[in-house]
Amino acid sequence: VPLVDMKWSQIPKDIKEQIWEAVDMAFVVGQGGKNSVLTYAAKKWKDFKSTLTRHYILPYTNDREKLSQPPETYKFIEKAQWDAFVASRLSKDFESVHSQHAQIREKLEYNHRLSRKGYAGLEDELEETMPGVEIDRSTLWKRARQDKHGNIPDPKVAEKAKLIDELQKQVSEGKVSVYGSNDVLTMALGPEHPGRVRGVGAGISPRQYFNLPKPQRMSFDDRLKDSLRVLLQEETKKMEAKAREEALRMEARTKQLVEAEREHFLSQLSQLIPNFDPSMLKPRISQSPKNPMSDKASCSGGDGNIRKKKKKILPKMGNIRKMKRRKKKKKMKRRKKKNKKKRRKKMKKSMTT
Numbered sequence: 455v456p457l458v459d460m461k462w463s464q465i466p467k468d469i470k471e472q473i474w475e476a477v478d479m480a481f482v483v484g485q486g487g488k489n490s491v492l493t494y495a496a497k498k499w500k501d502f503k504s505t506l507t508r509h510y511i512l513p514y515t516n517d518r519e520k521l522s523q524p525p526e527t528y529k530f531i532e533k534a535q536w537d538a539f540v541a542s543r544l545s546k547d548f549e550s551v552h553s554q555h556a557q558i559r560e561k562l563e564y565n566h567r568l569s570r571k572g573y574a575g576l577e578d579e580l581e582e583t584m585p586g587v588e589i590d591r592s593t594l595w596k597r598a599r600q601d602k603h604g605n606i607p608d609p610k611v612a613e614k615a616k617l618i619d620e621l622q623k624q625v626s627e628g629k630v631s632v633y634g635s636n637d638v639l640t641m642a643l644g645p646e647h648p649g650r651v652r653g654v655g656a657g658i659s660p661r662q663y664f665n666l667p668k669p670q671r672m673s674f675d676d677r678l679k680d681s682l683r684v685l686l687q688e689e690t691k692k693m694e695a696k697a698r699e700e701a702l703r704m705e706a707r708t709k710q711l712v713e714a715e716r717e718h719f720l721s722q723l724s725q726l727i728p729n730f731d732p733s734m735l736k737p738r739i740s741q742s743p744k745n746p747m748s749d750k751a752s753c754s755g756g757d758g759n760i761r762k763k764k765k766k767i768l769p770k771m772g773n774i775r776k777m778k779r780r781k782k783k784k785k786m787k788r789r790k791k792k793n794k795k796k797r798r799k800k801m802k803k804s805m806t807t
Contacts, residue, residue, distance in 0.1 A: 462496040506528070573654055635664045
């Protein structure tokens with residue numbers, strides 16, 4: 455993906471398709487997760503540019519020699535793209551945008567400590583360590599701001615975490631009721647901001663989280679089994695389509711073999727029967743039904759004349775064998791006669807001598 459300053463919507467479709475194919479080959483995702491994968495790719499693309507800016511460009515604004523080549527860690531970046539990216543990050547327009555984002559960042563009061571695993575990874579961990587317990591977003595929000603020892607260093611965050619514990623206790627005792635977006639986290643932190651939901655991660659809108667029925671929580675194994683089931687169904691469909699194509703090929707091949715056998719049979723009949731016309735029999739054979747009982751039924755009906763003609767033209771296989779035997783007997787008789795004549799001649803010669 456190029457580093458030049460453009461929006462994700464301006465990235466060519468073929469590049470996005472390559473990203474999706476690479477992820478689909480490496481992981482069990484399914485076609486339904488394509489939009490989510492590309493949305494996450496857009497975020498990682500943006501984060502990558504932010505990393506390059508913060509660690510490899512802004513610290514060396516006074517040292518242009520270090521900015522002349524791409525970083526050693528990212529040697530795959532082409533020099534032309536790197537130069538264009540550095541120029542865009544040192545422009546006045548970017549300085550104003552960067553300062554605005556820095557001011558917004560300073561206003562964040564409750565920073566999480568999740569690093570790369572995100573809320574989804576944290577939820578998977580809690581499901582393993584707290585089986586059978588419903589994990590709501592207030593629990594995720596609080597756990598996301600604890601250190602590895604379970605402590606909350608920031609006093610402002612610790613105060614909100616204590617309030618969350620009190621509200622959860624009141625809800626379990628029935629003193630406080632929650633409904634819709636007015637849950638424990640909203641009571642502790644205030645109303646939600648439009649377009650996003652706190653404590654659940656990116657990509658989930660308020661309408662999706664609060665207005666739709668929540669799906670049953672699935673463990674990692676269940677999600678993997680579900681993905682494998684979808685993949686198996688897709689592979690089964692492909693195999694069935696391939697089997698149908700193979701069956702059609704076999705059927706066509708069988709028809710060709712049957713036709714060749716018919717032609718061979720007709721050619722034998724033409725040799726055995728004098729004045730035999732194969733054209734009179736060939737249409738009848740090609741129109742014969744698959745079911746032999748239906749053939750008998752059709753012959754016993756109004757097709758009697760054709761059946762009689764067929765008897766006259768086409769002798770039975772037993773008659774053909776009889777004709778062959780007769781020919782063999784005639785040959786044997788001829789040979790015997792010749793042998794007798796030879797013997798008589800020998801006898802005459804012997805008598806004369």
